[in-house]
Amino acid sequence: MNKKKLVLVGNGMAGVRAIEEILNIAPEMFEITIFGSEPHPNYNRILLSKVLQGDTDVNDITLNDWDWYRSNNITLYTGETIIRVDTSKKEVISDIGRVEPYDELILATGSVPFILPLPGADKCGVTAFRDISDTDKMLEASKKYNKAAVIGGGLLGLEAARGLLNLGMDVSVIHIAPYLMERQLDETAGKMLKKELEKQGMKFLLEKYTEEILGSDRVEGLSFKDGTTLETDLVVMAVGIKPNIQLAKDSGIEVNRGIIVNDYLQTNKANIYSVxxxxEHNGIPYGLVAPLYEQGKVLARHICEVETESYKGSILSTQLKISGVEVFSAGDFTEEKDKKALKVFDDQEGIYKKLVFRGNHIVGAxxxxxxxxxxxxxxxxxKEADVSDTAKVSILQPLGQSNGESLVASMSPDEIICGCNGVSKETIVEAIQGQGCTSVDQIKACTSASRSCGGCKPLITDLLHDSLGGDFDESAQKEPICSCTTLSRDEVVEEIRLKGLTHVKEVMFVLGWASDEGCSKCRPAINYYLGMVSPTQYKDERESRYVNERMHANIQKDGTYSVVPRMYGGVTNANDLRKIADAVDKYEIPLVKVTGGQRIDLLGVKKEDLPKVWNDLDMPSGSAYGKSLRTVKTCVGEQFCRFGTQDSIGVGIALEKKFxxxxxxxxxxxxxSACPRSCAESGFKDIGFIGIDGGWEIxxxxxxxxxxxxxDLLYKVKTDEELMEITGAYLQYYRETAHYLERTSAWVDRVGFAHIQSVLNDKVKREALNARMNEALSVYKDPWKEIIKNNQTKKELFENIVRS
Known part of the structure; x- marks a missing residue:
């Protein structure tokens, strides 16, 4: 049977969730093509605040990695925007001129942040908080500047402010309302929230109307209508979003505030849906994930020609959880006309609860x-539950509290555990009893519960405990390396050692991976662990590395690449500089920048030019993309500086070449650094060396x-040889005991600085660590210097890597 052509415009959470539902219902019905304006696979926008707060990495918030698209035979075009829909020819046209026909079309263009039309809003240092690009701008700004202003005291604004606080910035939140989150909270809760966040260091300017963004080229401050001003280096606009309707409007599809859809998410044009x-459904565009997922389920069943209930709209709930502050609201919680409120207020414990009733039905909380x-x-x-036979105050008391029964045990089967994904208690119990799930991660894989904000994980854990009883395994709740397995990092490494495993696929097969191909989290981790355990026997699997490592360059937000040649210790010469300059001219590379690691970065290299650029440079890669030694920054040292006590350049080059x-x-x-002035900023590196009279501090x-x-000061040594010995042992112990993607700073805090010192103080252990380090170093070959054995030229080698 010929498959229908289904095109999705928008690679975000709502659209891709609809595709997931379609694949669950009729995996062979459509030939699917997806267009996404961002250069990323589908990621969890809800967790961007956690990336900004430093709790997680961008890779960790990916919902569907590149392999998911491949395994489901989905054609994905990233960094490409659809600019027109030809509804008569049933075609979409992209900004690079690509024409794609469709039988069915889903518009999931999302929303755009509302930027206040203030004088100065176009200055450098003004950003929204909507996507990975905005997050990157804020992270970069925090490295150079001290003061941040967030305009908007709603959910997103407060999450942005909390993240900027974590980045060490002085943060002020400007809000036009008299209290925070006025759309989600009443005045009492809003003022309690302000009080708690002020304790964390956040500052607030309420009932303030911003009039102008001050500064010349870059923002320097804000002025307000009351005549006051505020100094700031960064302005984050978090004042709301508006549906992105431009494509639909330009293509003759009916719009109002949003793209108008019926109860089955159909637009006024045949074969075109929107989600x-x-x-906009019944006059309402929704901005929270739960209703968007509800829409996706209805759309999927309808487009697959399966009988379904129509979409009737959604009741909204909101949850904020930052730094221990728990806030929840749902439904209509305003007190007016025919509604009455029940309130419980414990000022000593900082707890406030409010229920709003219409007659005998609870309508808001x-x-x-x-x-x-x-x-x-x-x-x-x-459910519009009737509480006429219930003492209303008892509703605010945890169910089962009087008889010791847990909250989840007292919940009815149809009650929702995961609000974001609409997963009920009975669905999770079925996954436990019918599908053998025994951990939160297995529940997530089977039901999607906890896949979005993750706030329901404690309830799922309680439900596992309640359902499994004596079979509940506390150790199964440990952190597995990914959702493909229940095994932790230590268990995987131990199994590799004990069983002599040598290939990524072998590890997955022998250790019972849930997915034959694994995922983007576990494949790179397994690849690293195999190489760490048996460096001389293991052959690196390039296809199991992240895309930047496979390309030997860092992908940028516009789809071009950044190339960084290695400069040992930050030292270069005229010959290398000429080669760099020639490559810049020849390939019209738009930006050349000196990095913080004392190297030169060539930004804006086209993908097809990567092999030729590297070939012309004929320099080793600086591994700016690698999970490896990146740079060794040096000061000029005793050879030139009148304060220098040691040869910092010589030691820096030796370290970089050795590791x-x-x-x-x-x-x-x-x-x-050659002296305690530490001009190379040695005190804030993974490993830093400071010259002193008669030796080095490490x-x-x-x-x-x-x-x-x-x-932390690990050692004082007298000779360069001792320096190398301690460094080698320290790095090898980090290699052998850290989790994959765990920085040394987090590793030191986790395993304990005193413990690391005790290991390195043991001469026998230190020598053994260095022996294993030397074994690992013995297998390294620079891919840009080695001509592979089948007589490929460098150019052919690079081109094969790019194709991979």
Whole structure:
């Protein structure tokens, strides 16, 4: 049977979720093509705040990695925007001129952030908080500047402010309302929230109307209508979103505030649907994930020609959980006309609970300080539960509290556990009893519960405990390396050692991986662990590495690449500089920048030019993309500086050459300073060296990133040989005991600085670590210097890597 051509415009959460539902219903019905404007696979926009706060990495918020698209035979075009729909020819046209026909079309163009039309809004340093690009701008700004202003005291604005606080910035939140989150909270809860966030260091300017953004080229401050001003280096606009309807409007599809859809998410044009934040149903565009997923289910069943209930609209709930502050609201919580409120306020414990009733039906709720009842109350609101036979005050008391029964045990089967994904208690119990799920991650894989914000994980754990009883395994709740397995990092490494496993696929097969191909989290980790355990026997599987490592360049947001040749210790020469200049001219590379690691970065290289650029440079790669030694920054040292006490350049070059190409759990940066003035900033590197009279001080665990950490003084040594010995042992112990993608700063805090010192103080252990380090270093070959054995030219070698 010929498959229908289904095109999805928009690679975000709502659209791709609809595709997932379609694949579950009729996996062979459509030939699917997806267009996404961002250069990323589908990721969890809800968790961007956690990336900004430093709790996680962009890779960790990916919902569907590149392999998911391939395994489902989906054609994905990233970094490409559809600019027109020809509804008569049934074609979409992209901004690069690509024409794609469709039988069915889904518009999931999402929303765009509302930018206040203020004078100065176009200045450098003004950003929204909507996508990975915005997050990157804020992270970069935090490295150079001190003060940030967030305009908007709603959910997104407060999450942005919390993240900027974590980055060490002085943060002020400007809000036009008299209290925070006025759309989701009442005045009492809003003021309690302000009080709690002020304790964390956040500043607030309420009932303030911003008049102008001050500064010349870059923002320097804000002025307000009351005549006051505020100094700031960064302005984050978080004042709301609006449906992205431009494509639909330009293509003759009916729009209002959003793209108008019926109860089956159909637009006024045949064979065209719309879903997500861009869609308007019964006059309402929704901006929260739960209703968008509800829309996706209805759309999927209808487009697959399966009988389904129509979409009737959604009741909304909101949850904020930052730094221990729990806030929840749902339904209509305003007190007016025919509604009455029941309130419980514990000022001493900082707890406030409010229920709003219309007659004998609960229609709204606000919880502050303790939100564990949120899902149950939300379920009661959605079901319009009749509470006429219940003492209303008892609704605010945890069910089962009097008889010791757990909250989940007292919940009815149809109550929702995961509000974001609409997963009920009975669905999770079926996954436990019918599909053998025994951990939160297995529940997530089977049901999608906890896949979005993750706030329901404690309830799922309680439900596992309640359902499994004596068979509940606390150890099964440990952190597995990914959702493909229940095994932790230590268990996987131990199994590799014990069973002599040598290939990624072999590890997955022998250890019972849930997916034959694994995922983007576990494949790179297994590849690293195999190489770490048996460096001389293991052959690196390039296809199991992240795309930047396979391309030997860093992909940029516009789809071009950044190329960084290696410069040992930051030292270069005229010949290398000429080669760089020639390559820049020849390939019209738009930006050449000196990096913080004392190297030269060539930004804006086209993908097809990568092999030729590397070939012309004829220089080793600086591994700016690698989980390996990146740079060794140096000062000029005793040879030139009147304060220098040691040869920092010589030691820096020796370190970089010795540990070049060493694969590590995460990137490693070093710095060598010839005296305590530490001009190379040695105290904030993974390993830093500071020259003193008669030797060196070695500092470890430093970090200048999202979690600033000053390095700890590990050793004082007298000779360069001792320096190399301690460094080698330290790095090898990090390689052998850290989790994949765990920076040295986090590793030192986790395993304990005193413990690391005790290991390195043991001469026998130190020598053994260095022996294993030398074994690992012995297998390294620079891919740009080695001509592979089948007589490929360098150019052919590079082209094969690019194709892979």
């Amino acid at each position: 997500g934040e861009c869609a 606000v919880l502050f300080g303790d939100s564990q009842e949120g899902n149950r109350l939300f379920s009661m609101i959605k 070049e190409g060493l694969q590590t759990p995460h990137k490693v940066k070093m710095a060598v 500092y470890v665990g430093g970090n200048g990133g999202t979690h600033v950490r000053e390095g």
